Amino acid sequence: MSSAKLPLAFALAAMLLGSASHAADKKDKSHDDEPKPEAALLHPQASSSEGSVSVEGKRIAYKAVAGTIVLHGKGDKENDPTVSMFYVAYFKKGDDASKRPITFVYNGGPGSATVWLHMGAFGPRRVVTADDSHTPAAPYQLVNNDYSLLDASDLVFIDAPGAGFSRLIANDADASKRDEQMKDRRKEVYSVDGDGHAFAQFITQFLTRYGRWNSPKYLFGESYGTTRSAVLANDLENEDSVDLNGVILLSQILNFDTSIDGPDQNPGVDLPYELALPTFAATAYYHHRLPQQPADLESFLKEVEQFAIGDYAQAMMAGSNLDDARKQAIAEKLHQYIGLPVPYLLKANLRITGGMFEHELLGDSGDTTGRLDSRFAGPSLDPLSKEAEYDPQSSSISSAYIAAFNNYVRKDLKFGQDQVYREFADANDWNFKHDGHDGAVNVMPDLAKAMKTNPNLKVMLNGGYYDLATPFFAADYEMHHLPVQPELMNNISYDWYPSGHMVYAHEASLKLLHDNAAKFIEQTDNVTKH
Incomplete structure (x- = not known):
């Protein structure tokens, strides 16, 4: 089920x-x-x-x-x-x-x-x-x-x-x-x-x-x-x-209500996206998928946390009132922090669920990251799926x-x-x-x-x-x-x-x-x- x-x-x-x-x-x-x-x-x-x-x-x-x-x-x-x-x-x-x-x-x-x-x-x-x-x-x-x-x-x-x-x-x-x-x-x-x-x-x-x-x-x-x-x-x-x-x-x-697993089923509740962002960033850091690799994880995460509750949260709050230039700028900043391509972030309306991130971060190699522990990775069951279909960590x-x-x-x-x-x-x-x-x-x-x-x-x-x-x-x-x-x-x-x-x-x-x-x-x- x-x-x-x-x-x-x-x-x-x-x-x-x-x-x-x-x-x-x-x-x-x-x-x-x-x-x-x-x-x-x-x-x-x-x-x-x-x-x-x-x-x-x-x-x-x-x-x-x-x-x-x-x-x-x-x-x-x-x-x-x-x-x-x-x-x-x-x-x-x-x-x-x-x-x-x-x-x-x-x-x-x-x-x-x-x-x-x-x-x-x-x-x-x-x-x-x-x-x-x-x-x-x-x-x-x-x-x-x-x-x-x-x-x-x-x-x-x-x-x-x-x-x-x-x-x-x-x-x-x-x-x-x-x-x-x-x-x-x-x-x-x-x-x-x-x-x-x-x-x-x-x-x-x-x-x-x-x-x-x-x-x-x-x-x-x-x-x-x-x-x-x-x-x-x-x-x-x-x-x-x-x-x-x-x-x-x-x-x-x-x-x-803070869970990143189900916010796409509850439109208008953006808090889970904001709270998951530092973990997305940590995962991209671990797998070396960032455009520029930070020297220190903890300092990097503090920076991402401030963005999550600041500019990103404000952009999410704006909803359809967010203008195209600002949306583009937020997508580019997200790319710097979590590694996903700007076009994908824009298509997703800046809102990435856990399953989407797990499937997409290593998607070019055909792998899915772990969910319980995103340091893990394993072959994607369906490379064309929208979200991850299993957890490589649990299987491991x-x-x-x-x-x-x-x-x-x-x-x-x-x-x-x-x-x-x-x-x-x-x-x-x-x-x-x-x-x-x-x-x-x-x-x-x-x-x-x-x-x-x-x-x-x-x-x-x-x-x-x-x-x-x-x-x-x-x-x-x-x-x-x-x-x-x-x-x-x-x-x-x-x-x-x-x-x-x-x-x-x-x-x-x-x-x-x-x-x-x-x-x-x-x-x-x-x-x-x-």
């Missing part, structure tokens, strides 16, 4: 990491959550093991638990099991668990398993992939992760409902009623609000099971996981009375992650021997209505409320210069427009990396991400501070 056939809200979100549209390309469409009660899903499962990891020269011994937590309904349905959520937790041995920080980690989608952050960023083992090209087929190399976040915090990697080993539960004794029950489960859970509530219930149950209520607590979400984090932080703070120490956001999207590394985890979880963690690990949930019917409102999802108010009701809450924003899925300048814009008091803006920190959506896929950036996140946790850990 192509995103062009979907409602706008889904078309925007479906293109994020772990998207349902990507899932549709990869999964067996017949594998919907089975309307058959499975006894194992109705009870928590756990498999324990031990290991060690060397993080930047420091050896850390840990206990690992791979298992499930069963969620239940609310009110008169509190005894009704709804979801079996899979997790892998790593606990550092020898520390006082009640005082040690704990970080809940998840990818996005919506409906993605958390294999990416687990095997690429912060787990004790990391799969080796090529930096900006296609990783050769198996065998893949699994190595000690020198940049696991286990030195700073215990870690809990959570698979979203329906993904990984997580499953929705339909357990009515009547088979005909189980089908309806499963439909109800999907409607409840596969939604912005239902997903947030599910993760909140998982976290509170986890805190109880492992005695971690008094530990410093953190959320770490990537891509749609940042959308989830805003909803989840608000739910935890204001429904469950769980004050968080920090929220770490990677490749952020909080307001889907996904197999390595999935193969590595499927081996690791069964061999090392001793879990899932006779189960299927799903890269994505079958969440094509995801409900993007939030708090009863239609239109593009915007969870900026959720994060703002969490920060207002817990004014000590710190937020760390991370992004890659080469991310065309969630451009870094759009994330920066969202944060600087968060509806909070000026003093609360001081609670937000920003870190940018010479990498893409999956910042950690670039090893040098992974080290920086680790060091920055570890420092953030240390500075916001009230146990350590006091």
